Amino acid sequence: MQLQLTRTDLTLARVSGLLYLTIIICGIGAEVALRGPLVDFTSAADTANAIRAAGLTLPFAIVADVIMAVADAALAITLFLLFRAVAPGLALAAMVFRLIQSALIAANLLNMQAAWLLITAGQDIAGLGTAEAESLALTFLNLHAHGYDLGLVFFAINSFLTGLLIWKSGMFPKVIGAGIIAAGGVYLVGSALRFLAPDAFAAFAPAYGIPVLTEVAFCICLLTAGWFWRRQAIAHA
Numbered sequence: 001m002q003l004q005l006t007r008t009d010l011t012l013a014r015v016s017g018l019l020y021l022t023i024i025i026c027g028i029g030a031e032v033a034l035r036g037p038l039v040d041f042t043s044a045a046d047t048a049n050a051i052r053a054a055g056l057t058l059p060f061a062i063v064a065d066v067i068m069a070v071a072d073a074a075l076a077i078t079l080f081l082l083f084r085a086v087a088p089g090l091a092l093a094a095m096v097f098r099l100i101q102s103a104l105i106a107a108n109l110l111n112m113q114a115a116w117l118l119i120t121a122g123q124d125i126a127g128l129g130t131a132e133a134e135s136l137a138l139t140f141l142n143l144h145a146h147g148y149d150l151g152l153v154f155f156a157i158n159s160f161l162t163g164l165l166i167w168k169s170g171m172f173p174k175v176i177g178a179g180i181i182a183a184g185g186v187y188l189v190g191s192a193l194r195f196l197a198p199d200a201f202a203a204f205a206p207a208y209g210i211p212v213l214t215e216v217a218f219c220i221c222l223l224t225a226g227w228f229w230r231r232q233a234i235a236h237a
């Protein structure tokens with residue numbers, strides 16, 4: 001990959017970094033800080049009570065996920081533009097799989113919205129008792145978790161392709177490309193466990209630290225691309 005990259009390349013990298021940062025903040029914030037503490041899949045009543053007591057916390061989680069999905073779709077496009085000169089077909093495939101993931105995550109938010117409406121009586125639930133409504137709400141929250149993992153199947157494929165693009169491009173350290181590929185493996189295994197062996201999922205959950213570390217590292221590389229590219233140019237001078 002030639003090192004004489006253009007101002008447009010630098011702009012695309014920095015915009016991609018800002019979008020990635022938005023995704024990380026909104027994605028982790030929605031799951032860890034907002035939604036996660038409220039949901040207990042073993043108790044519909046406890047989950048419903050926690051959500052009611054938390055006020056607008058669950059809707060804020062939905063808003064954060066909407067922002068994340070929009071930023072993710074935009075990132076799919078900017079990364080395609082950044083890497084298309086490296087391998088056009090590979091870059092196009094990576095964009096398509098990331099866009100599919102973004103669409104699935106956005107559509108899947110309807111499950112969380114349905115749970116919110118059932119728990120807060122935001123719609124007519126006269127035909128349901130409180131326990132039935134809460135149980136149905138927990139089912140929707142469970143569907144949301146499974147739907148998220150379905151989206152991660154497509155994101156895993158995107159990660160494999162993006163990792164290869166990073167490796168081939170010379171724009172960023174090769175270790176970042178290898179890390180993104182490894183992250184794709186974690187996403188794929190995690191989603192498979194969610195669907196096929198849910199009892200084993202909790203034991204595997206710590207492996208998600210790998211994607212967190214590698215994606216944060218890639219985000220930093222994108223935001224500081226100008227510095228890295230200058231160092232590469234000097235090294236090859």
